[in-house]
Amino acid sequence: MNGIVKWFDERTGWAKGIQEYMVHPVPRLVSPLDFLGVAALFLFINQAVTGIFLAMFYVPSAASYAPHPSLSMAYESILFIMYKVPLGWVVRDLHFWGANLMVIIVVTHMLRVFYEGAYKKPREVTWWAGVGLILITLALAFTGYLLPWDQQSFWATAVGTAMFKFAPFLGHWLMTLFQGAEFTNSLTLTRFYSLHMLLLPALLVLLFAVHFTMVLKQGMSFIEEGEGAPKQKTVPFYPYTAFQMNIVVLATAAVLLFMAAEYLAPLVAPADPLNKAMYVPIPLWYFFWVYQFLKFIPYYLDPVGIIVIPGIAVLALLALPLLDRGTHREASRRKPIIAAGGLAVAALVWLTYLGFVTVPTPLPSTLEAQAHPTFSGTVEPILSGNCVSCHGPTGGNMAGQDFTTYAGVMKGGNAGKVVVPGKPDQSKLVLVLTGKVSGVPSMPLGRGALPSAWIQDVAKWVQLGAKND
Numbered sequence: 025m026n027g028i029v030k031w032f033d034e035r036t037g038w039a040k041g042i043q044e045y046m047v048h049p050v051p052r053l054v055s056p057l058d059f060l061g062v063a064a065l066f067l068f069i070n071q072a073v074t075g076i077f078l079a080m081f082y083v084p085s086a087a088s089y090a091p092h093p094s095l096s097m098a099y100e101s102i103l104f105i106m107y108k109v110p111l112g113w114v115v116r117d118l119h120f121w122g123a124n125l126m127v128i129i130v131v132t133h134m135l136r137v138f139y140e141g142a143y144k145k146p147r148e149v150t151w152w153a154g155v156g157l158i159l160i161t162l163a164l165a166f167t168g169y170l171l172p173w174d175q176q177s178f179w180a181t182a183v184g185t186a187m188f189k190f191a192p193f194l195g196h197w198l199m200t201l202f203q204g205a206e207f208t209n210s211l212t213l214t215r216f217y218s219l220h221m222l223l224l225p226a227l228l229v230l231l232f233a234v235h236f237t238m239v240l241k242q243g244m245s246f247i248e249e250g251e252g253a254p255k256q257k258t259v260p261f262y263p264y265t266a267f268q269m270n271i272v273v274l275a276t277a278a279v280l281l282f283m284a285a286e287y288l289a290p291l292v293a294p295a296d297p298l299n300k301a302m303y304v305p306i307p308l309w310y311f312f313w314v315y316q317f318l319k320f321i322p323y324y325l326d327p328v329g330i331i332v333i334p335g336i337a338v339l340a341l342l343a344l345p346l347l348d349r350g351t352h353r354e355a356s357r358r359k360p361i362i363a364a365g366g367l368a369v370a371a372l373v374w375l376t377y378l379g380f381v382t383v384p385t386p387l388p389s390t391l392e393a394q395a396h397p398t399f400s401g402t403v404e405p406i407l408s409g410n411c412v413s414c415h416g417p418t419g420g421n422m423a424g425q426d427f428t429t430y431a432g433v434m435k436g437g438n439a440g441k442v443v444v445p446g447k448p449d450q451s452k453l454v455l456v457l458t459g460k461v462s463g464v465p466s467m468p469l470g471r472g473a474l475p476s477a478w479i480q481d482v483a484k485w486v487q488l489g490a491k492n493d
C-alpha cells in the first residue's frame with residue numbers, strides 16, 4: 025500500500041499536498057454556518073448520483089406511451105421509477121428534496137458571507153463564482169421541474185419560458201431557442217433535459233472548481249484580517265475543523281433522508297397541452313417572489329418585474345465587492361450595506377411567504393368541472409395520472425383491473441364492480457379514495473390522499489350517472 029502511495033506521490037505530489045492541506049491553520053472558533061458550502065457540495069454530489077440513476081430509467085419524450093395514449097413516455101417513466109423500480113421512489117425523492125435543500129443552503133451560505141463581509145478583497149473572485157453557482161442552481165431547478173411532464177410542470181414552464189421574450193433585444197430569439205418553438209412543446213422537453221443533464225452541471229462543476237480552489241488558496245476568512253488586527257488563534261484543519269465539518273454534512277444528510285422517506289415528490293395529472301381546464305401554472309417556490317410581485321403591478325409593467333428587478337439584483341450582487349471596499353468586516357461597522365441587504369432579504373421573504381399563502385392548491389377542479397365533470401375531461405386525467413401504475417392496461421399488481429379507461433372502470437375489479445351509477449356512497453371507486461372500503465388500503469396506494477377537489481369530481485361524475493361523455 026505504502027509503495028503504491030509513494031509511486032503516485034513521486035509523480036504527482038498529491039500525498040504531500042493532501043497532508044499539507046489537512047494541517048493548514050484555520051480559525052479556532054467556527055460556527056456551523058461556516059460549513060454551508062460543504063453542505064452544498066454534499067447536496068450536489070447527491071444530485072449527481074441520484075440523477076445518474078434516474079437517467080437510467082427516465083425517457084425524455086413527450087410522445088405517447090403506446091399502451092396508454094393519454095400518458096407520455098416521460099410521465100410513464102416517472103411512474104415506473106416511483107412504483108416499479110426497487111427503491112426508485114427514494115431515489116426520486118432524494119433528487120427532489122436534494123434540489124430544494126440545495127437552494128436553501130446556497131442562499132443561506134451567501135447570506136452568511138454577505139453578513140461577515142467575506143466577499144471583500146482578496147475574495148472578490150470567490151464571490152463572483154459563488155453568485156454564478158447560485159444562478160446555475162436555480163437554472164438546474166427550473167429545467168428539472170419540467171421533466172416529469174405533468175400538468176403543473178408543463179404549464180409553469182410554459183409561463184416561465186414565455187417570460188424570456190421580455191429580455192432586451194434577444195427576447196424572442198431566446199424564447200424560441202429554449203422552447204424550440206413559439207410555445208412549450210416536446211422540443212422544450214429535450215432541450216431542457218440536455219441543459220439539465222449536460223450543460224448546467226458542467227458549468228456548475230467549472231465554477232465550483234474556481235470557487236473551491238480560491239477558498240483553498242486563501243483559507244477561511246477571518247473577521248479581523250486587516251492590518252493591525254489582533255492575531256487570530258488557529259488550529260490545524262484536521263482533526264478539529266474536519267470533525268465539525270463532518271457533523272454539518274451528516275446533519276444535512278439526516279434532514280435529506282428524512283424528507284425523502286417521509287414526503288413523496290409530487291406528481292400530478294399528466295401534461296395535456298390542450299387542457300385549459302387544468303391550467304394552473306404554479307412556479308417553483310423559490311420563484312414565488314417574482315410571481316407574487318407580478319400580481320402587484322399592472323400587466324404592462326411585467327418586464328420590470330421579470331427582467332429589470334431580477335437583473336438589477338444580480339448586477340448588485342456582482343458589483344458588491346467593488347462597491348463595498350472598506351476594510352472593516354464587522355456588521356456593526358458596515359451599517360448601510362447591512363441595512364440594504366436586510367431590506368432586500370425582508371422583501372424576498374415577505375413575497376415568498378405571500379406566494380405560499382395565496383398559491384392555489386395544485387390542479388383544483390374548475391367551476392365548470394365541478395358543475396359537470398366529464399369522464400374524459402376530468403375523471404380520466406385524475407385516474408390515469410394516479411392509478412395507472414397499478415391499475416393500468418399493462419397490469420402491475422392489480423392485473424386485469426384497468427381503472428384508467430371508461431370500459432375498464434365500468435368493468436370493475438377482481439372483486440366485482442367498483443361503480444354503481446348514481447350512487448357514489450356505494451361505489452368502491454369513490455370510497456377507496458378516502459379509505460372507506462374495508463380490507464382495502466386507501467388509494468392511491470402508498471401515497472397521500474388525492475386533493476379533495478378531485479375526489480369530489482370523481483364522486484360527482486358517479487352521481488351524475490357515470491356516463492361516458
Ligand code: HEC
Pocket residue numbers: 107406407410411412413414415421422427436437438439440442452453456463464465467468469470474
Ligand atoms: C401503488 C399501486 C396502486 C396505486 C397507485 C393505486 N392502487 Fe388501487 N389497489 C392497489 C392494490 C394492490 C389493490 C388491492 C388491495 C387489496 O385488495 O388489498 C388496490 C385496490 C383498489 C380498489 C379495490 C378493487 C376491488 O375490487 O376491491 C380500487 C377501487 C382501487 N384500488 C382504486 C384505485 C384508484 C382509483 C387509484 C388511483 C387514484 C388507485 N387505486 C391507485 C394498488 C394501487
